[in-house]
Amino acid sequence: DQQVKQNSPSLSVQEGRISILNCDYTNSMFDYFLWYKKYPAEGPTFLISISSIKDKNEDGRFTVFLNKSAKHLSLHIVPSQPGDSAVYFCAAVDRGSTLGRLYFGRGTQLTVWP
Amino acid sequence: DTGVSQNPRHKITKRGQNVTFRCDPISEHNRLYWYRQTLGQGPEFLTYFQNEAQLEKSRLLSDRFSAERPKGSFSTLEIQRTEQGDSAMYLCASSPGSTGEAFFGQGTRLTVV
Numbered sequence: 001d002q003q004v005k006q007n008s009p010s011l012s013v014q015e016g017r018i019s020i021l022n023c024d025y026t027n028s029m030f031d032y033f034l035w036y037k038k039y040p041a042e043g044p045t046f047l048i049s050i051s052s053i054k055d056k057n058e059d060g061r062f063t064v065f066l067n068k069s070a071k072h073l074s075l076h077i078v079p080s081q082p083g084d085s086a087v088y089f090c091a092a093v094d095r096g097s098t099l100g101r102l103y104f105g106r107g108t109q110l111t112v113w114p
Numbered sequence: 115d116t117g118v119s120q121n122p123r124h125k126i127t128k129r130g131q132n133v134t135f136r137c138d139p140i141s142e143h144n145r146l147y148w149y150r151q152t153l154g155q156g157p158e159f160l161t162y163f164q165n166e167a168q169l170e171k172s173r174l175l176s177d178r179f180s181a182e183r184p185k186g187s188f189s190t191l192e193i194q195r196t197e198q199g200d201s202a203m204y205l206c207a208s209s210p211g212s213t214g215e216a217f218f219g220q221g222t223r224l225t226v227v
Contacts, residue, residue: 004156032214043118043205043218044157051214089156093214099170100145100209102216104156 003027004092006105013112019077021108023090026071030092034102035064035075038087047088048075080112116140118219120206126225127196134192135222139208146189147216148181149205150174157205163189196226 005024013019023033031052036044050057050064050073057064063076077084090105119138127133139146144165149157160179162170165186175181178196183189193200203223207216 034215041223043221046215046217049215095214099162100214101147101159101162101170106154106156
């Protein structure tokens, strides 16, 4: 049962333009959402997060938007750079749970071309 | 280096052999997780420790898998009688508590031939 879904397996964007990666979730108990970036043969690296009490969080070129009513979040990267090329995973957690395990989507491969 | 450390980075083993992986979490983190990632999938939860107590195991963790975290410090994941389907990236993550963030190691790539 995939509780976090990333329906676009890949995205190709020109350098300097905006990259928008999307994520949907089904579990209304999720109250914290994270984006991880992963290069081949390495572990995921934490990128940015957002609490369910907010609808936007910004960190430099990265902004995450949360639409709770639609159970949808998106990651915006502006401007995109070739070094951003990686797999991006959306993850969600129910912080009220004593376990704190993350539920991941299947990832979106972002390619930024010059 | 204060990040999560995993060893070995790569392991090739013959089917039927036993393998053991080690994870050293960030020292002040009391939560430790093991995940597994296969091609085209996101990381899938395997098991969770809070200090030395193993509090949850996924149904993905068959009886050939065992994990320990003695004294709430480093953790080991052992796979007995490996099968080709065990080939995957095994990821360890640690977390300071209920903040939500988890920090991952670089993973151990297991190939069963």
